[in-house]
Amino acid sequence: MLIRREKMFYPAGLIVPALVVFTLFTIVPVLMSLFYSFTDWNIMRMENPEFRGLLNYQRLFSDPIFLRSLGNTLLFAFSTTFLKTVIGLMLAIILIKKVPGNGIFRTLFYLPCVLSTTVVGVLYKAILASNGLLNNGLNSIGLSFLTFDWLSTYATAITSTIFIESWMWAGFNMIIFIAGLQAIPSDYYEAAEMEGAGKVNTFFNITIPLLVPAFTVVITLCITGGLRVFDLIYVLTNGGPGFDTQVMNTFAFRAFGQGLLGESSAASIVLAFVVVTISFILNNKLKSSEVEA
Amino acid sequence: MEIMIKRKKNIIPFIILLGISMFYFIPIIMMILGSLKDQTEAIMFNLNLPKNAQWKNYAEVIKRGKILNGYKNSFIITSISTILTIIVGGFAGITISRRNDKLSNGFYYYFIFGLTITLQIASMFSLLKSFNLYGSFISVILIFVAQRMPFTVMTFTSFVKGVPRSLDEAAIVDGCNVFQLYTQILMPILKPIILTNTIVTIISVWNNFNISLFFLNSAKQWTVSLTIYNFYGMFSRDWHLVFTALVLTIIPVVAVYLWLQKYIVSGMTAGAVKG
Numbered sequence: 001m002l003i004r005r006e007k008m009f010y011p012a013g014l015i016v017p018a019l020v021v022f023t024l025f026t027i028v029p030v031l032m033s034l035f036y037s038f039t040d041w042n043i044m045r046m047e048n049p050e051f052r053g054l055l056n057y058q059r060l061f062s063d064p065i066f067l068r069s070l071g072n073t074l075l076f077a078f079s080t081t082f083l084k085t086v087i088g089l090m091l092a093i094i095l096i097k098k099v100p101g102n103g104i105f106r107t108l109f110y111l112p113c114v115l116s117t118t119v120v121g122v123l124y125k126a127i128l129a130s131n132g133l134l135n136n137g138l139n140s141i142g143l144s145f146l147t148f149d150w151l152s153t154y155a156t157a158i159t160s161t162i163f164i165e166s167w168m169w170a171g172f173n174m175i176i177f178i179a180g181l182q183a184i185p186s187d188y189y190e191a192a193e194m195e196g197a198g199k200v201n202t203f204f205n206i207t208i209p210l211l212v213p214a215f216t217v218v219i220t221l222c223i224t225g226g227l228r229v230f231d232l233i234y235v236l237t238n239g240g241p242g243f244d245t246q247v248m249n250t251f252a253f254r255a256f257g258q259g260l261l262g263e264s265s266a267a268s269i270v271l272a273f274v275v276v277t278i279s280f281i282l283n284n285k286l287k288s289s290e291v292e293a
Numbered sequence: 294m295e296i297m298i299k300r301k302k303n304i305i306p307f308i309i310l311l312g313i314s315m316f317y318f319i320p321i322i323m324m325i326l327g328s329l330k331d332q333t334e335a336i337m338f339n340l341n342l343p344k345n346a347q348w349k350n351y352a353e354v355i356k357r358g359k360i361l362n363g364y365k366n367s368f369i370i371t372s373i374s375t376i377l378t379i380i381v382g383g384f385a386g387i388t389i390s391r392r393n394d395k396l397s398n399g400f401y402y403y404f405i406f407g408l409t410i411t412l413q414i415a416s417m418f419s420l421l422k423s424f425n426l427y428g429s430f431i432s433v434i435l436i437f438v439a440q441r442m443p444f445t446v447m448t449f450t451s452f453v454k455g456v457p458r459s460l461d462e463a464a465i466v467d468g469c470n471v472f473q474l475y476t477q478i479l480m481p482i483l484k485p486i487i488l489t490n491t492i493v494t495i496i497s498v499w500n501n502f503n504i505s506l507f508f509l510n511s512a513k514q515w516t517v518s519l520t521i522y523n524f525y526g527m528f529s530r531d532w533h534l535v536f537t538a539l540v541l542t543i544i545p546v547v548a549v550y551l552w553l554q555k556y557i558v559s560g561m562t563a564g565a566v567k568g
Contacts, residue, residue, distance in 0.1 A: 033413040234503075
């Protein structure tokens with residue numbers, strides 16, 4: 001009786017506004033894309049697109065630029081995830097100790113996370129330009145032979161975007177790992193020390209397994225964030241040189257700009273499929289390797 | 294003696310950190326120094342001090358770059374999005390957590406599923422067109438609120454689980470109504486999670502670039518991020534002005550960060566560690 005009376009005080013109607021906004025502006029567009037991706041929807045035929053089956057998908061998967069975008073997206077997502085995780089963990093392990101200036105270092109390493117990607121992109125243009133800060137620095141320390149027009153070739157341009165993204169977000173992972181490390185009870189370490197376990201042993205047999213929940217969060221966020229990359233590529237290379245560094249989202253935007261709405265929708269759907277699949281697999285894998293602390 | 298040994302032990306990590314911090318300091322120093330140089334000095338891209346500090350760069354950028362207009366637009370969009378996110382998402386989160394029945398748990402997972410959803414440029418464009426919203430502030434605000442829902446609902450739901458029900462029961466026995474229960478009893482206790490969500494939303498909306506790029510069409514509506522991007526396009530030879538514009542762009546958000554750091558850090562990692 002009390003339960004029923006109590007529920008009146010939490011009317012389900014209060015969930016409705018959130019439900020409506022969320023459904024309308026995230027779920028509905030996905031369903032629309034799915035539908036339109038099977039049509040010849042374009043800017044000239046906004047109102048009455050015709051059903052074309054898998055044509056858009058066939059076109060995409062025979063378009064070398066699209067395949068390149070897909071490859072770049074995966075490369076970007078996985079390599080940034082690796083770098084951000086390793087650097088973040090390294091910083092966390094150093095900063096968990098009482099190093100002088102601890103607070104200042106944490107503040108500094110986290111700082112890029114609150115900056116707009118546009119600002120970071122423009123800033124790094126000044127660093128990576130052929131007459132930019134990096135080359136000037138290399139010249140002044142006698143390493144002129146290493147100077148390069150960093151954004152002018154595919155290999156150096158994509159590597160630059162990967163490093164900049166990792167530079168931006170490593171501090172975020174650092175914070176999560178610090179919280180994870182603090183949550184490990186110190187008697188585990190004391191017991192390990194009593195048993196005479198070495199530092200390396202302790203790290204791999206105690207620290208890493210107990211950090212799995214933190215790894216789950218970090219890796220899931222990094223991968224899904226990396227697959228969605230748009231701003232950094234758009235600002236830093238705009239998909240260039242040529243179409244070499246295009247990613248899925250810049251590809252979808254370019255198709256949209258050309259009025260090829262059906263093709264753009266199909267590209268967005270492929271990306272959505274990739275993101276959902278990878279997050280699902282990751283979550284299952286990581287969740288199953290969590291141990292009880 | 295013991296302190297001395299401790300200090301010595303910590304000196305190597307300190308030096309490593311100092312080395313790493315150069316990667317963070319150098320771009321920032323380059324930007325700040327560059328904003329005070331003249332055109333020929335700035336384009337040298339080095340860390341030399343400016344010969345004469347050119348404070349007039351700031352006046353020029355504010356006048357020519359329409360930065361203040363960008364501030365205004367970003368401020369309007371960010372504040373409305375944030376307020377709506379907290380009210381709409383917060384109420385949903387509290388309700389889901391307290392009802393804790395099959396239906397609301399279903400809704401919870403429905404919201405969480407949203408974390409994996411990607412932005413659909415073409416369909417969103419057509420959706421906004423059909424509501425006659427394309428190119429309006431309302432359209433981008435609604436998109437931001439929708440995008441914030443999974444995180445907001447998730448963090449509110451888990452926070453409310455830790456608030457004892459006896460508190461609600463006492464208030465109900467005392468005869469308060471639904472509205473009073475949410476706003477006067479629960480909201481004050483939920484202050485930390487409200488603050489966290491407020492700050493995370495402010496930062497993500499203020500810094501956003503792609504949604505305003507896709508769905509705002511006139512230069513008058515440009516947000517700070519769009520303004521700086523276009524400013525760079527127009528003044529790419531005037532690096533002294535570009536650096537100045539960058540400094541002006543990040544000042545508000547860096548100020549908020551340094552001031553409310555504790556909440557930002559706890560917010561960005563909220564729910565993350567508990568799992």
